[in-house]
Amino acid sequence: MENNRSNIPSxxxxxxxxxxxxxxxxxxxxxxxxTFVPEVLPAQASAESKSVDELFYILVIIGGLVFFLIQGMLLISVIFFRVRDDDxxxxxxxHGNPLLEVVWTIIPALVVVYLAVISFNVWNQNSEPKAAVNMINGEETVxxxxxxxxxxxxxxxxxxxNPEGxxxxxNSGDKLHTYIGQNxxxxLRAQDVIHSYWVPAMRVKQDLLPGNPDTGGRPTEIRFTPARVExxxxxxxxxxxCAELCGDGHGRMRGTVIVYEDEAQFLEQFYEPxxxxxxxxxADPVLRGEIVIQEYICNSCHTLDSLGWSSRTGPSxxxxxxxxxxxVAGQSAEEYIATSVWNAQAFVVPGYTEQMAVFGPDQSDANKMSAEQLYAIVAYLCTQGEQSDCDNENSTVAIPEAIKTAFGLDVDITFGQGDSEAESAASETSEEAGESE
Ligand code: HEC
Ligand SMILES: [Cu+2]
Known part of the structure; x- marks a missing residue:
């Protein structure tokens, strides 16, 4: 059969x-x-967000042009160069057209290099270490x-x-407090798997890598400077x-950045209080415990209606x-709760696995817990029940010797300051009352 088409279609x-x-x-x-995207993107709440958005627009425009060009050519080919019924x-x-091939290789290559260079510039500029970071009262803070x-x-x-020097x-829990202009x-450290710290309004995102820094783990860093939004x-x-799928609770791994107007407002509303x-x-250990327990990540695994927790990795x-x-036979309620917190592995609740984190005075950062904090948490959890098994009445909690030893305690703990005598007197009375019931 003769081919009746010319080589290059007109x-x-x-x-x-x-x-x-x-x-x-x-x-x-x-x-x-x-023009519509700014309505969708969150406010530009950091000094870095402008350049990130500019980069985004350039990518969208080039990507959009390429998309329409390819789809357009596809459409034109489908309509005008489709096969005839009788063909x-x-x-x-x-056969090759060297000029065409050179052109369609070089142009995309230049575009890709251009995008790589401007992306690198924005990244480089935004992640550059700054002097005077996390300034609070004229001092750098970690x-x-x-x-x-x-x-x-x-x-x-x-x-x-503190008084001990x-x-x-x-510990501000899931909240980061900062102010406009603070670098x-x-x-960032991950405790279990990779997570990613993402603050869309600041246009920053950084992965966290697991591994204890003392044994070769590597903390990562994230930098941004909050800016005023009109x-x-x-x-x-x-x-x-969290922008890294880290398990079935990934979707609720959230927190809040609170940006204050200036350092004065930051000091007045967050830091000094x-x-x-x-x-x-x-002084009341229960009140103290209610504060302390919220400084830990217990909410990431447990449900507790009175504090609005709703996680299900651990028992409610x-x-x-x-x-x-x-x-546990032979363990009082206080003893059991205390043991559950500082050494969860000692008893694993049926139906659950050994997933609970370890808390204690020798743990680092988020898991560091003093005996005082443990006592307060126990005192607070002791109020979570209709007929609490604990025999305390909003005061001192009886904690066993084993835990005192584990936490390196050689004296009894007194909650709060000043009127600790009144406090312990009250606790003795209530303990006696509890025992006689
Ligand atoms: C990583 C998830 C995780 C975190 C974080 C966590 N827990 Fe748990 N917790 C568990 C799991 C799982 C169990 C059940 C298995 C076991 O007993 O070890 C448990 C068990 C307990 C129990 C015993 C519950 C019962 O019904 O007997 C108590 C009390 C407890 N946790 C308190 C806490 C407190 C207080 C904190 C914060 C200081 C905390 N947990 C942090 C996962 C967690
Ligand atoms: Cu995560």
Whole structure:
């Protein structure tokens, strides 16, 4: 059979019209898209967000043009170069067209290199270490973030000292407190698997790698500087999201960035009250426990209605005080709860696996827990039940010798400051009352 087509098909005027219409549609479409995108993207809440968005637009425009070009050519080919009804022949054989091939290799290569260079520049500029990071009262502060299935914890290692002369660490749970213009530089650590710290409004995202830093694990860093957003009332809140699928609770692994208007507001509304609360904990251990327990990642695994927790990796804490006394023969409710927290592996609740994190004075960061904190948590959990098995009444909790030894305690703990005598007197009375029941 003779091939009656010329080697290079001629382009009909109709094809040119279709191509022109397509180009017009794509230009209008992209233009419309770029005016509409800012409505979809979150506010530009950091100094870095402008350059990230610019990069995004360039990528969208180039990607959009390529998309419309290819789809347009496909459409034109389908309409104008489709096989005729009576044509059963093979298509013509084309031999190379070196000029065309060089052109269609070099242009995309240049585009890709251009995109790589501008992307690298933005990344480089935004992740560059800054001087004077995490400034609070004129001093640099280390802020550590721990990611664990399925919660974030933020720890501020402040320059303020407690009465023992150690730096005060503020644990603000799943909230990062910062202020406009503060050069935030977070040290990120994963406790179990890879997580990713993503603050869409700040246009930053960084993976966390598992592994204890003392044994070769590597903390990662994330940097951004909150910027003022017009028309927003401060303090403003922006979500933190885990962007690395880390298990079945991944979707609820969230936190909040709270941006204050300036350092003064930050100090007044967050920092000073937090320091004050640490230096002057409520004397009532239950009140103290309610604060302390929220500084840990217990909410990432447990359900507890009174604090709004709804995780299911571990057993529910609702009514825990009613069950605690019967879990392990010979263990009192307080003893059981305390043991569950500092050494969960000692008894694994039927139906669950050994997934609970270890807490204790020798653990690091998010899992570091002093005996005082443990006592407070036990006191608080002892109130979670109808007929609590615990024999305390909002006061001192009887903790066994084994735990005192484990936590290196040689004295009895007194909650709060000042009126500890009144406190322990009250506790003796209530303990006696409890025993006589
Ligand atoms: C990584 C997930 C995880 C975290 C974080 C976690 N737990 Fe657990 N917890 C578990 C699991 C799983 C169990 C059941 C298995 C076991 O007993 O070890 C459990 C058991 C318990 C129990 C015993 C419950 C019962 O019904 O007998 C208590 C009490 C408890 N956890 C308290 C806490 C407290 C307080 C915290 C925070 C300081 C905490 N847990 C943090 C997963 C977790
Ligand atoms: Cu995660």
């Amino acid at each position: 382009i009909s005027p109709a094809a040119v019209v279709v191509a022109a219409v397509f180009l017009l549609v794509s230009v209008i479409g992209i233009n419309w898209f770029t 059963r022949s093979d298509g013509p054989t084309y 802020i550590r973030v721990t990611g664990a299935r399925y919660a974030w914890t933020h720890n501020y290692e402040t320059s303020r000292l 150690e730096p005060i660490v503020i 935030v530089d977070l040290e 028309g927003v009332e401060y303090p403003a809140e922006y979500p933190i999201v 937090a320091i004050h609360a640490i230096l002057n904990p409520p 804490m609702n009514g825990i005080a009613d069950r605690a006394g019967e879990r």
